[in-house]
Amino acid sequence: MSQTFRDPQGGGSLIVAWQAKSRSILIVGGGSVAAGRVFNALEADACVTVVAPELCPELEYRASAKQITWHPRKFEDGDLKTADMVLTAIGDAAESRRIADLCHTLRIPVNAADINDLCDFWFMSTHRDHSVQIAVSTNSKAPRLANRIRRQIASALPRGTGLAVDKIGNLRKRIREADSKPENSKRRMTWLTQLCDYWPIEQLAKLDNDNIDLLLDAYVQNHDPQSVHIPNDAMSLSSSSGMPSPVLRGQMEDTPAVMETRKGRLVLVGAGVGDPELLTVRAHNVLKQADIVLADKLIPEPVLDIIKCEIYTARKFPGVATEAQEDLYRRGLEELAKGKCVVRLKQGDPFVYGRGGEEILFFRQHGYEAEVVPGLTSAINGPGLCGIPVTHRGVADQVLVLSGANRNGDLPTVPSYLATRTLVILMAVKRLSQVVELLRDRDFPADLPVAIVERAGCADQRTVRGTLETIVDVVEQAGHNAPGLIVAGHAVNLLSNAAIQDHFLDPTTSGLQSTE
Template identity: 35%
Template sequence: MRLDEKRPALWVEHVLPDLPASGSHSGFLDANTVSVVVELLLTAEYLFLRHASTRIPSEVRNPQRRNHGHAPVVGFAGALLARTLMPIFVCVVLGRFIANALIRDTVNQIAYLEQATDRNSTGKPDGPEITIQEGAATQDLIEGISDDVLSGDLPTAQSSAALPLTFHPRGLSVLVVGSNRLAASRASTFFEAGANVIVTSQLPLSKVAQETQLLEEQGRITYTQLHTDGTQAWKKALADRDIALVCVADTLLGASTRRSVSSAQTIFKACSLLRVPINVSDHPALSTYTFPSVHRFIGNNGEPSNLQVAVSTNGQGCRLSGRIKRDIVSRLPDNVGAAVDNVGRLRARAKAKALKLSEEDGGPLNTPVPQIGTPSISRRTSVDKFEIHFSDEEQQLRRMRWVHQMSEYYSFEHLARLKDEDMDSALELWSGSGPLPHHEGKGKGKGRILLIGSGPGHPGLLTVAAHHALKTSTLILSDKLVPSEILALIPSTTKLHIAKKFPGNAEGAQNEMMELALEGAKRGEIVVRLKQGDPFVYGRGGEEVLYFRDHGFESVVIPGISSALAAPLMMGIPVTQRGVAESLVMCTGVGRQGKSVQLPGYVKSRTLVMLMGVARINQIIQVLTESEAAGRDGAAYPKHLPIGIVERASSPDQRVILSTLGGIEEALRKVEERPPGMMVVGWAALCLEGTGRVDVLDRGVDDEAQIVREWLGEEGYKIREGLSEEWKDILNG
């Protein structure tokens, strides 16, 4: 029958011949025909959405086509148009299963949308459009395929690029050729990786490196003396021993039994014929693989972890690769190996664990890892409670997404502390919205204590680390002698307490500061113990470290520029100088609880730097210069020996008073004291004056008095004070 354009419903009769749709001029039948047409269209739309539309919408340019999750709704609408009791059966009997299907498809749709959002948020330009099948998407979520591959940004092939791989030679036979220490090192590396190691050379075992002999005695390697020449002979030797990997280690420059290049080429040809990977030391062109510089981190219980960091320069600089490796390792936390091991255990539990999911009315369907903001869908149904059973593959997919997010956003500290119960809680898909057990939540954590050296005095000589600590701490406990210019850097909102140290109260003030620091740390504060100079140079820093450790806090010590070195430098006095001072002794002029200390004896080529002794300089001069004085180890100091009293070094009013041991007390009586001060005793005090005097050690004792007179003049002392204009420009920025 020919289809007539004036009778648009006629073709329905060919599909459903029992339906007299055309020519009846009946409104009911015409309406019924339209409903059948709509039903057929809905069925076709359902089939398209369910089986033909893409599941990953990130690459689809038209957002209106992102309707894969709507397929169950379209199919249900088509069923309602059927002219049978099927809609009632579907609604009453199959309604629960349809609801489950709707929820499951919607959850999957959200997962794909999240993945697309994460990938598009990287800001990369759109690459070529690609279609990813469902299996590929699942593999991406489970194994973490590179975003560059998914977006079409494939790397450009480079002929010189090497392929870094992790190789497991467990149970394979490996041949190491060489008799030197490098061969022993390579053999030990292969043994630790589980290989069966054979070491060979032309020398007997007694003539090879001692390390190789020790490995053979321990049963870690098998040593074979092998006299082989020619490609075919090497090929047979490798094939007979079923060698899977070859390392030639006796081609290094400077080796006593160095293998020639032609011999190494012969071994290379034999390996090439057998397709056996080979490394020839110091010959990248003859190597199909190279040894990277490797560091293996410590994991749980002090055992080696699964984390290894390897750096390779592809044979272009092994020393440099080691340096780069050390720099990388130093920037990673010590417990990163334990974090990797715990994530591995978490992955294994996620793959093995079969979960039965349940949800209360109104609860989130896709609760994310706490750090991730993920959209959720609330269930709207009249059923008070129901259970959803996901397939094993769907459960594994969701759990692995959790593992990936935890790996990306949890700190190494948290991952390293994961316990079995924490892992089980993390893998509960419908767990509460609170933090996971291994999180501290929003409460205050354990505080920190930092011991900081403020340097010689000027803020410009403060270290960057110390300056940062002053700006970010919440409580600062400062020693009394820290200059006001340093204290001015502290934010006004930070609590500041200055020690109440005065003669007779030093111990009480010290104990008070340690107790205040401990109390602040227990409250969760970042506490800074601010000290003059360097905390470990007569700053009692060691006492505080042990005190805080005994109370459960491991303090961090930030060094400062010690005034013992910086103060003489600021006044033009080098503590060591060729031809004048070959060594340096540092000591204090005041012992514990104000007691005297044993001072070192005189050595002409040595500089004595004495801290905290200016207030009792008369007693110190007496001990140093009197031949029979107690309290000195060694010879007496000559009274014409130069001495410098340096006060307030690096401050705008810094000053040095220069004289001799015999005349310094008289010089000090003529000036006003400017504490804090220190003493520099020795010929270094005058060696840079004028044109310089750097031949003191070559001059006799008879010339020393004349040198001092020329230096000091008739007055017997000199005073220099203030910062030079150059120093002012530098320190004031």
């Protein structure tokens, strides 16, 4: 008999979305790991009880806000009487094992942090956007890599994916209310399937109540969803795929001559360091005037949120940066040929290791001269926002800014150590150990202060500090949140010598104590 069905691969987990609303979840432990478990449970609308002699600041807040029930003591066997699920997050492995054994006897699902053989299930690296939840599991083999995979998946989603799901959920509910006959379930499903498959996600996200009324009427009148036209001022003409929107295509085809004869406007804008309030006034004005924004992959969400037109994002991942840049060039020329105002939005300042000059030369060759709106560069302003003055009288009288990779991907050439110089290296944190070896070869002292400045200007900015001798181990323990840069020099600790600064981390994280 020939085989027509797939053989199971084995070694995986049964991935489910557990309905925890109003279920009782017991969490044993009061530290930062427990706080993460509590947050996940609360997002699932569970009833959360925490048993621990002491609580970290986050759990103290949640207890005072009555988001959780707290028993200020150690675990007791009777705590399991009303539990639908148990999560342990304590440092006592023997006690964790005892609690897990009790749970298994009572058939209560249990997870013991960092003790995989005791767990009935594992927590995954998750992305949440309204009703959309994406979870990545490596089956406990590489949880840190799961975070990286999750970030790459999330970054590839069209903007507004979560909103689109909510809008479709609203429309689906209204259709069921208008046509509740069981025998029409196939018609409802077919119509909604065509809508979801045909319309760009970005435009589904922009549906308002009037648009949903139009779609509901189209369903009631038995019109194909492809025939529905949304007013031109309600949506962008294009989707992130670069193709004209099918729901607006007819309106675009009405005015081809106008689109062919107008000459587009190109503006190269620096997005600065992350905070939209740190954009220049001119940058704000240009972004409001744009018809389309071609954005770098790492532009922070708060900056993107002020943009009202279509955003086309460069998917610049290692190994495909050249192809991504060519894709941006292609899309830019297409939109300029239509007479559009095209804004090329680049992180930091376009001319500080941002390839801004290359882009100007490319578009100039095709007949378009770019206007330039500078932005705050992370090389100078990033350290400043995190409390590091790159120059300080009597300490540092010069700054050297280097890129972590030249055109061939090699590390930069670093001059010999000079005590009065602050060294800033961009785009090199992932090669930190190699950078440290390079600096040692150039006679940089082992006790020289070094800082990793992460996501400067964003709400979750962080500074991780150490010395040339310790910084690799410190970052390995604390983890890294891109984008970041390396700062080395005696100016690093002038305003603070805390090992780590991050108000989103418990001070005991990885054993790094903060004095702030």
